[in-house]
Amino acid sequence: MLFRIKKNKLLLPSNQLFKLIFIMNFQAYQHHFDSILNQSIQSPPYDSEEFYSYVKLNQTRQNRWLKKGVIETDIINSILSIDEPQEWLLITEPWCGDAAHSVPFIIKLASYNSLINVTIQLRDSDSEIDNYLTNGSKSIPKLVVRRQNEDLFHWGPRPEAAKILVTDLKNNNADLHQIKEALQKWYNEDQGKSIQQELLALLQGS
Numbered sequence: 001m002l003f004r005i006k007k008n009k010l011l012l013p014s015n016q017l018f019k020l021i022f023i024m025n026f027q028a029y030q031h032h033f034d035s036i037l038n039q040s041i042q043s044p045p046y047d048s049e050e051f052y053s054y055v056k057l058n059q060t061r062q063n064r065w066l067k068k069g070v071i072e073t074d075i076i077n078s079i080l081s082i083d084e085p086q087e088w089l090l091i092t093e094p095w096c097g098d099a100a101h102s103v104p105f106i107i108k109l110a111s112y113n114s115l116i117n118v119t120i121q122l123r124d125s126d127s128e129i130d131n132y133l134t135n136g137s138k139s140i141p142k143l144v145v146r147r148q149n150e151d152l153f154h155w156g157p158r159p160e161a162a163k164i165l166v167t168d169l170k171n172n173n174a175d176l177h178q179i180k181e182a183l184q185k186w187y188n189e190d191q192g193k194s195i196q197q198e199l200l201a202l203l204q205g206s
Contacts, residue, residue: 022126023119026107032122033059033094051095058100065104069192071112075200079112084147088118091127092141097180098158099141101187105195106143132156145206152206159194162186
């Protein structure tokens, strides 16, 4: 059986696995970043200087998009038209570079409608990621949109154009550094437009 803890409450089992899933809101997720960076958390992988550096960089990127990211009018209207409660589940981790560019826009979108409740699961802490694999891998971030405990759709781990970019680079034997550099450039130039367009299409089709 699967139990989930939310707001200090133990939720009812939803399948035949037995594990605890801890759910946090976005404020707690931001605090998790701070705990890693002030070294209150030093458990793997954050005992590694490399992962510590990822978190520091991702916090900067995330905060930049939270402050400067522009939300387009058409998706604002779609969000405002939601008239039933929805649960937006984000499965992510502070070390994830793609998440630093996508999570802020998801949070900003959800803020336009009080009927949307965003919760976050850490992928590596007994999350639901096994139900939302990408080609068999636990790629993140993943957004799962639910209504009355039913999945309407899920999105992730990155916009389609970014997926194609990474695939092309791998096919041309680009190394990890080249892929990360090209992907960062793509996110900076895209400015969150692709994720908004893709989520708009999914919302309209749900």
